[in-house]
Amino acid sequence: MAKAVAQKPQRTMADYRADFPILAKAMNGKPVAYLDTGASAQKPQIVIDTMKDVMETHYANIHRGLYEFSQITTTEFEAVRSKVAGFIGAGAADEIIFTRNTTEAINLVAQSWGRKVLQRGDDVVITEMEHHANIVPWQLVCGMTGAKLKVVPVNDDGTLNLAAFEHLVTDNTKIVSFVHVSNSLGTINPAKKIIEICKAKNPDVTMLVDGSQSVVHGPVNIQDIGCDFFAFTGHKLYGPTGVGVLWGRADILERMPPYQGGGDMIERVTFEKTSFKEAPAKFEAGTPAIVEVIGLGTAIDYVQGIGMAAIAAHEKSLFEYAMKELAAVPGLTYYGTGPEKAGIISFRADWGHPSDIGMILDQCGVAVRSGHHCCQPLMQRYGVEATVRASFGLYSNKDDIAALVAGLQKARSLLGSGT
Ligand SMILES: Cc1ncc(COP(=O)(O)O)c(C=O)c1O
Known part of the structure; x- marks a missing residue:
């Protein structure tokens, strides 16, 4: 009788996170929620x-x-x-x-x-x-x-x-x-x-x-x-x-x-x-x-090896999930609300400046970008000098979103509850 050949288990998107050693580190004593991939992505062990x-x-x-x-x-x-x-x-x-x-x-x-x-x-x-x-x-x-x-x-x-x-x-x-x-x-x-x-x-x-x-x-x-x-x-x-x-x-x-x-x-x-x-x-x-x-x-x-289409689908579903979760945070205005979106969320809060929010998120282990994102003319078009930007990568997950939402709730309680 032919021997059954052991199939290599198919990796899911969630498994790839373990390929990035830095994501197992702490930032300010908290598990790191790296939401600044738009600025620069973390590196898998195989590249290192x-x-x-x-x-x-x-x-x-x-x-x-x-x-x-x-x-x-x-x-x-x-x-x-x-x-x-x-x-x-x-x-x-x-x-x-x-x-x-x-x-x-x-x-x-x-x-x-x-x-x-x-x-x-x-x-x-x-x-x-x-x-x-x-x-x-x-x-x-x-x-x-x-x-x-x-x-x-x-x-x-x-x-x-x-x-x-x-x-x-x-x-x-x-x-x-x-x-x-x-x-x-x-x-x-x-x-x-x-x-x-x-x-x-x-x-x-x-x-x-x-x-x-x-x-x-x-x-x-x-x-x-x-x-x-x-x-x-x-x-x-x-x-x-x-x-x-x-x-x-x-x-x-x-x-x-x-x-x-x-x-x-x-x-x-x-x-x-x-x-x-x-x-x-x-x-x-x-x-x-x-x-x-x-x-x-x-x-x-x-x-x-993962597949660019699979990465795009992962980012899209995480983006949709994040937008639903962020609805729990009052006072946010989003920039870039068109129908075709990558995993990038830009926003301002009516209760705090993007830099203050970025610093409080950092204390919570959440890495986002606060600033003009090297797009000053675009910021001028919207009449703002900066936004907070959370951007996802193939390793981003729902825990990162939960950390972002909790960090924003904390920032709101520290900075004032807005108008
Ligand atoms: C859309 C876009 N263009 C150009 C750049 C510049 O990339 P680099 O600084 O690697 O030249 C960036 C980096 O943030 C970018 O997001």
Whole structure:
């Protein structure tokens, strides 16, 4: 008789929390309720182990060494390029450029492509809900080229005014850059539809999508979205700091000049003239974040092992649960109440300032973000200087929500009961 094969028990979402050692620690003597994943995600043990293993067993600089360690590390590093391409649906690994973070990815596009295509009379279109990382680089390049910055407004519920894309994008628009999922409102923008609207108005416009919060939240396919550039940052995707990604369409990357000069990006250097390698090397001057890139590869394996759709479903159900539980706390006003939301809840209380609330929550072991979330123009649009933001990750659970609600009740009792 055939022996029964023992099935490996299927892990549930609740099981993955144990993969994050920091979540078993205490904060101010209380079990930690980490609700600041929107700012940076905690790291699973497997990412920590991978990075440690590289440094302990075969670390060396890449691309140049003829010896074994350098070759192993180079192979591991370059394998992540293909992994990232697969993760976001890119056609080729050569379209993946490693940067320090999203901020550097957007600056790269602004300073390389932006300076090449923009001149006086042209414009760049962004939106009112952008992170400073998707505002300031465009202001800088507009200042250098004489181009104008135009801004798509946000509706009261935290969705984008889609009709404004139609008005604002003209024959003079060279670049449109917008956030896929807002870090301060949690709004999931209809990226594909926005790109269709913009390209219908001007087929030559270059579309950049800031995917910092979207690659973390659920499945993303850049071919389906139809963008020309896509940027994200490793530390929000359960990977290390110091590594980010810029995906660009091959034909555009080919026409872009280098952004920074240095080692590893050249073909030949003389004092008279330098010739450059093709993309992506052309955009990766100097020694990259070798260990961090390899760590990001493991983080991608990890989230793909769980399934991005499962992570999105978990976040959605936790978001709905949290909104029901938070109804027990009087005096809260929410920012970002549109129909399509990621696991991000932004609010103010009529009984306390966001900073005071954040400090009291900290004493309760609850980590949230209080402030402008690097979105000062968005805060100005709502007439506030700050909100409290609770943001979820794949490891967040109902205990975290219970700690948040209890902490807010305590804050209300300490700060006054409001109006
Ligand atoms: C939507 C969005 N864009 C850009 C950034 C910038 O990311 P980084 O600081 O890693 O460059 C963030 C980080 O908070 C973000 O949430």
